[in-house]
Amino acid sequence: MKFMDEYRDSALVRKIADELQRITTRHWVLMEVCGGQTHSIVKYGIDRLLPEQVELVHGPGCPVCVTSLEMIDKAHEIARRRDVIFCSFGDMLRVPGTKDDLLILKSRGADIRVVYSPTDCLKIARENPAKRVVFFAIGFETTAPANAMAAWQARRQGIHNFSMLVSHVLVPPALRSILSAPENRVQGFLGPGHVCTVVGYREYEPVSAEFKVPIVITGFEPVDIMEGTLMAVRQLESGKAEVENQYPRVVGREGNLPAIDLVGKVFEVCDRKWRGVGEIPASGYRLRPEFAEHDAERLFDLHGIDTKEPAECISGLVLQGVRKPHNCPAFGKLCTPEHPLGATMVSAEGACAAYYAYGRHLDLTKAHAAQTSVQP
Amino acid sequence: MCLAIPGKVMEVHTDEQGLRMAKTNFGGIIKSVCLEYTPEVVPGDYVLVHVGFALGKVDEEEAARTYAALERMGQLDELNEPAIEDTGYPYS
Numbered sequence: 001m002k003f004m005d006e007y008r009d010s011a012l013v014r015k016i017a018d019e020l021q022r023i024t025t026r027h028w029v030l031m032e033v034c035g036g037q038t039h040s041i042v043k044y045g046i047d048r049l050l051p052e053q054v055e056l057v058h059g060p061g062c063p064v065c066v067t068s069l070e071m072i073d074k075a076h077e078i079a080r081r082r083d084v085i086f087c088s089f090g091d092m093l094r095v096p097g098t099k100d101d102l103l104i105l106k107s108r109g110a111d112i113r114v115v116y117s118p119t120d121c122l123k124i125a126r127e128n129p130a131k132r133v134v135f136f137a138i139g140f141e142t143t144a145p146a147n148a149m150a151a152w153q154a155r156r157q158g159i160h161n162f163s164m165l166v167s168h169v170l171v172p173p174a175l176r177s178i179l180s181a182p183e184n185r186v187q188g189f190l191g192p193g194h195v196c197t198v199v200g201y202r203e204y205e206p207v208s209a210e211f212k213v214p215i216v217i218t219g220f221e222p223v224d225i226m227e228g229t230l231m232a233v234r235q236l237e238s239g240k241a242e243v244e245n246q247y248p249r250v251v252g253r254e255g256n257l258p259a260i261d262l263v264g265k266v267f268e269v270c271d272r273k274w275r276g277v278g279e280i281p282a283s284g285y286r287l288r289p290e291f292a293e294h295d296a297e298r299l300f301d302l303h304g305i306d307t308k309e310p311a312e313c314i315s316g317l318v319l320q321g322v323r324k325p326h327n328c329p330a331f332g333k334l335c336t337p338e339h340p341l342g343a344t345m346v347s348a349e350g351a352c353a354a355y356y357a358y359g360r361h362l363d364l365t366k367a368h369a370a371q372t373s374v375q376p
Numbered sequence: 377m378c379l380a381i382p383g384k385v386m387e388v389h390t391d392e393q394g395l396r397m398a399k400t401n402f403g404g405i406i407k408s409v410c411l412e413y414t415p416e417v418v419p420g421d422y423v424l425v426h427v428g429f430a431l432g433k434v435d436e437e438e439a440a441r442t443y444a445a446l447e448r449m450g451q452l453d454e455l456n457e458p459a460i461e462d463t464g465y466p467y468s
Contacts, residue, residue, distance in 0.1 A: 001403035003382040003422060003434055012446060019449060036378050063377045089427070091377065117428030119410065122393070142378040145413055146429045153393060194378040197424060197432045220379075227446060249439035250424050250432045259413040259431065349377060 003249070007221030008044075016226040017049045020233060024051040028236050029185045030229060031178070031321045033171060034192040035062030035349025036220050042354040044222045046229075054233060057185065057321035058354075060174050060274065061192050063139045064091045064347035065319060068273040070307045071167045072097040075136050078165060078300050079110050085128055087121045088136040090114045095346045098308050118150035118164075125154070125162040134296050137164040141195040144168055144285060145259035148266035151287060151294050165296040166286050169272055171195050172203050173283035179211040183322050188232040190225065191217040193247040198263075200255030204243045212241040219247040266291060275343055276309070276316020315342035318351050325352040325360070332356060380426035382434050383409065385419050400425065 032038055038058045041047050047056050060066055076097045079086035086102070093102045093114065106112040111131070115121055118135055125133040137147040147164065154162040171192055178184060191204060196217045208215045214235035218228030228246040235242060245251055265288075272284025287295045312330045317323040325331050325344070335341040337353055344350035348357070383400040388411065391397045400409040400423065407428075411417055414430040423430035 001382065002384070003439060006443065015449060016446065034378055061378065089377070117410075119393075119395075119428065138377075140378055142380065142426055142431070145431065146410075146427045149410070149412065149429070153395075157393065192378065194380045194424070194426060194431070197380070223446065248442060249435050252432075256413055256432055258415065262413075347377070 004221060007219070007223040009223060013046075013049065013222050013226050016223070016230050020054065020226070020230050021051045023230075023237055024053050024233055025237060027053045027055070028187055028233055029055045029057060030188045030190060030232050031057045031059045031186040032190040032218070032225070033059040033061045033175070034195070034220070035059075035065065035347065035351075036194070037061070037190060037192075037218065037225060038351050039349050039354050040220055040222060040225055042358045042360065045358075046222055046225050049226070050229065054229065056229075057324070058318065058351035059189075059321060060178070060277070060319040061140065061171065061195075062319075062344070062347050062349040062351075063143070063169060064095060065315065065343040065350045066169055066274045066277070067092075067095070067138050067167050067343070068275045069098060069309055070273060070305065071165070073099075073305045073307050074297070074302045075165055076100055076102065076105060077302055077305060078134050078296060079105050079112055081132075081300075083130075083132055085111045085113060085124060085131045085133045086136070087113050087115045087124065087133060089138070091347045091349075092136055092138065094340070095343050096340060098306065118147050119153065121150060122153055122157070122159055122162060125159050129161060131161065132299075133162050135162070135164045137166045137168065140169055140171060140192070141199045141263075142192075142197070144263045144267065145198060145256070148263045151266050151291050152262060154294050155291060160293065163294045163296040163299050164287065166267075167272070168267065168285035169274065170269070170283050170285070172207055173280050174274070174277075175204075175207050175215075176211075177277070177280050177283075178320050179207075179213065181320065181322075186213070186321055188214040188236055189216070190228045190232065191215045191243075193217055193219045193224070193251060196247070196251045196255065198256050198259050200253050201243050201245065201251065202253055202255075208241055208243050214241050215243045217243070217245045217247050217251050219250075274319070276313070276319055278316075310341045313342035315344040315350075315352070318344050325355040328352070378426065380424045380431060382422050383407070383425050385409075385411075385417055385421050385423055385430075387419055388417075398423075398430070400430075
């Protein structure tokens with residue numbers, strides 16, 4: 001496909017890797033913000049083409065992974081109701097709540113439907129006037145325009161039986177939270193290319209200036225990620241800390257103005273709990289009061305939900321780049337994609353699931369076996 | 377989740393809800409895409425699509441420019457390296 005295949009050219013990737021090798025003089029830690037980038041990095045083995053001194057740690061940019069357990073329990077509470085058709089993006093179905101996941105509820109008779117686009121829910125709502133259609137509106141800034149359009153159209157068209165359970169998250173407050181943590185190791189970021197397609201990268205400039213870290217807005221194909229890494233290391237090696245744009249074929253500084261406009265009419269900024277991380281001030285969106293009629297949190301009684309995080313799971317530390325998936329004692333043993341303990345093992349974009357899918361746990365087992373076999 | 381892929385806009389129309397939509401080609405798979413956020417897009421343009429919405433137009437000139445710059449990278453160094461002498465014999 002055009003604009004994809006040419007960015008998977010291995011010769012070009014190696015050429016950039018050579019240049020990176022040439023300019024790197026010391027150890028640098030970069031974080032790729034977005035889960036889609038993590039997936040690409042592990043899938044194509046990009047981290048293994050980098051100089052040894054350039055370390056990539058995986059960021060929090062997987063909305064499925066960071067949706068709080070409390071919010072997932074709320075979703076399950078709504079989905080269990082007989083009068084509800086609960087709609088969700090597919091990757092949310094297997095995320096474990098305190099008791100169940102959406103697939104288990106579906107097997108017990110709950111009406112749970114996977115939608116491709118949030119506006120599909122409006123059609124379902126029109127066709128089922130006796131039911132309450134609830135959409136689990138999760139996502140980063142990338143998904144906000146689509147979710148905003150669903151609420152906007154529901155109000156405009158008077159679709160009263162449609163509502164959304166909103167758990168939107170925002171990237172810049174999460175970067176600030178990571179950089180402010182005492183255990184932080186991150187010295188530069190590969191910024192989220194598709195988030196910035198929507199909102200631009202103006203908001204990243206104060207983060208870069210305040211914490212003196214390079215932020216390179218980066219795409220998702222191997223050539224993009226390699227080039228983004230090169231641009232970030234170039235800055236670090238020369239003592240610079242700026243926002244640069246590796247992805248100008250789709251990202252501009254100002255973002256998509258019609259999208260920003262509608263998102264601002266439908267959502268307002270709020271504090272948001274991130275799974276494994278805790279509450280980050282002003283790090284999410286909720287529906288504005290004008291959309292109360294379509295706000296599932298206001299419409300359903302969701303009090304008395306008792307949420308418990310599994311104690312073994314270190315996904316919060318993985319999401320902040322403090323630990324890698326294989327540092328977790330449960331990884332690949334107690335916790336697998338079939339029986340995930342935490343969300344980073346569920347979504348294909350979660351760092352743990354990516355490590356597992358591309359056999360990184362097997363490499364570790366082999367390495368461990370080799371290590372133990374040479375010991376007397 | 378922030379997966380977004382480029383597709384080529386084939387034809388533009390307004391749907392029954394009054395939304396500007398496009399038949400869009402993703403490497404042979406045709407899907408309907410909402411163009412409400414990309415009013416400037418016309419058939420033949422490439423758009424970046426996420427959950428059924430075009431989030432932006434792919435700038436073909438910008439893509440060509442950065443790609444060419446990447447391909448040129450390192451060529452200046454190569455000019456400084458001594459040329460390998462062509463002996464005419466491939467197995468030397």
